[in-house]
Amino acid sequence: MIEVIDLKKSFAGTEVLKGVNLNVRKGETVVVIGRSGCGKSVLLKHLIGLMKPDSGKILIDGVDVTTLKSEEMYEFRKRFGMLFQGAALFDSLTVWENVGLALLEHTDLSEEEIRKKVCQKLEQVGLDRLDDMKPSDLSGGMKKRVGLARAIAMDPPVILYDEPTTGLDPIMADVINELIRRLQKQLEITSVAVTHDMKSAYKIGDRLAMLYGGKIVFEGTPEEVMASQDEVVRQFVEGRAEGPIPVYQE
Amino acid sequence: MNAVEYVGRTVGFSLAEVGAVFLLLGSAVKTIPKAIRQKKLVAEQMLRIGIGSLPLVLVTSIFTGGVAAVQAAYQFQDYVPMRYLGTVIGKSVVIELGPVLTALVVGGRVGASIAAELGTMKVTEQIDALETLAIDPIRYLVAPRLLAGLVMLPIITIFADFIAIIGGFVVALIGLDVSTHVYFTGLKLFLHPSDVLSGLVKAFFFGVIIAMMGCYHGLRTQGGAEGVGIATTKAVVSSCLLILITDYILASLLFSTVFSG
Ligand SMILES: Nc1ncnc2c1ncn2[C@@H]1O[C@H](COP(=O)(O)OP(=O)(O)OP(=O)(O)O)[C@@H](O)[C@H]1O
Ligand SMILES: [Mg+2]
Secondary structure (H helix, E strand, O other), X not given: OEEEEEEEEEXXXXXXXXXXXXXXXXXXXXXXXXOOOOXXXXXXXXXXXXXXXXXXXXXXXXXXXXXXXXXXXXXXXXXXXXXXXXXXXXOOOOHHHHHHHXXXXXXXXXXHHHHHHHHHHHHHOOXXXXXXXXXXXXXXXHHHHHHHHXXXXXXXXXXXXXXXXXXXXXXXXXXXXXXXXXXXXXXXXXXEEEEOOHHHHHHHOOEEEEEEOOEEEXXXXXXXXXXXXXXXXXXXXXXXXXXXXXXXXO | OOHHHHHHHHHOOOHHHHHHHHHHHHHHHHOHHHHXXXXXXXXXXXXXXXXXXXXXXXXXXXXXXXXXHHHHHHHHOOOOOHHHHHHHHHHHHHHHHHHHHHHHHHHHHHHHHHHHHHHHHHHOOHHHHHHHOOOOHHHHHHHHHHHHHHHHHHHHHHHHHHHHHHHHHHHHHHHOOOOHHHHHHHHHHHOOHHHHHHHHHXXXXXXXXXXXXXXXHXXXXXXXXXXXXXXXXXXXXXXXXXXXXXXXXXXXHHHHHHHOO
């Protein structure tokens, strides 16, 4: 369903993505793991057209999204939900307006129906009764969950998660993992998640892909990752300072 | 470095940017039919630009009118009779001082706040988030501000003209011994509707400039808090400069067409 082909991207002369290849099938969750700063968020932003690659293609259901015109791009994005690493809530809007904005803009639902739906989404992420608060009144973890509620508000068939569990306490992290799992199982949602939380990666991922040095260096099921003898993968998964991955990059 | 380039650089504006601003303006204008239906967003911006600016414009205008009176009286000396005081104040306020000073004051206030708001949204990925929700930031953010700017500036200018003429009147009455009757007869003597209209045409363009400079610099903000600061400064400096330049161009055009015909 999602096919990333030889994706390259540089910023001011530094090549961050050096030819990424990745396949995501319909209804599966692929977790991209990798060190901080290796380009995981950049990869995710390419999938939804927020960034344009220097070269390479991204095919979604066979359509190359890197060449879409802007109206086509907006149409195509209605099928996507994205959770930002920093939540990126609209700070001039209340929590319920944040979650309900897409419904307000793209559907003919009445305000009452939207409120109901927003409530339901907020409950799913373990939040209620903060509808009329502003994002600035929320804790980091709460913001993250409001961001998640916003991403799933339109019930999109594809969801991109940028570090869904960072900043959450272990119990809430598990609730979110369960939610992601449930969305995928019940609604056959296709998702790409980015994380360096291995516990979450094992739990939500059908397959894991490791981004290292601007390329996907390993792909496999959680079992395959655990059994892998690849030194780079082992070092990351076990979280060791010693190994082939240099601690200080470049 | 030639002179034009130097001025451009100090103002923070290159020729390529002029193109980019017109592109943004073009796309914003294209979304106006849709934007008009977002009544809540447009109304919010109108309140912010219009009502929010009134106190500042009120004070500015009173003093502008007062200064115009003192200045005119000094220049009249004994050569021009005081019954023309109202005429001179009326004309200069309505054609020039009202629209330009209002635009400069509102530009400082509103241009900065638009740039800071959109700039913060940019660096905290809120603009990206709008995009992922399939909401065009130009329709959702730029068009309502543009609409509010081009509607509200002429309205505030009418208010400013009125207050400045009153300000001039107060000074004339108290400080210059010009009676109410004399002042207002003088005012009506040569003040044509086309004078008022030309001031409002200017205000319309100034409204576009203020909104566009705020949005343009806000949306291209880079980096963090520092970037927002830079964008804010650029928005204010460039809108003030463009207001003065546009004023000159419009004045030349209007004088050669409206007033001669
Ligand atoms: N808009 C941008 N302009 C310039 N450089 C950028 C931009 N976005 C990302 N980068 C660079 O690209 C690299 C990868 O950034 P990215 O945010 O994708 O990292 P990440 O893998 O998501 O890290 P983390 O796990 O810490 O979120 C970084 O070195 C960053 O400096
Ligand atoms: Mg990241």
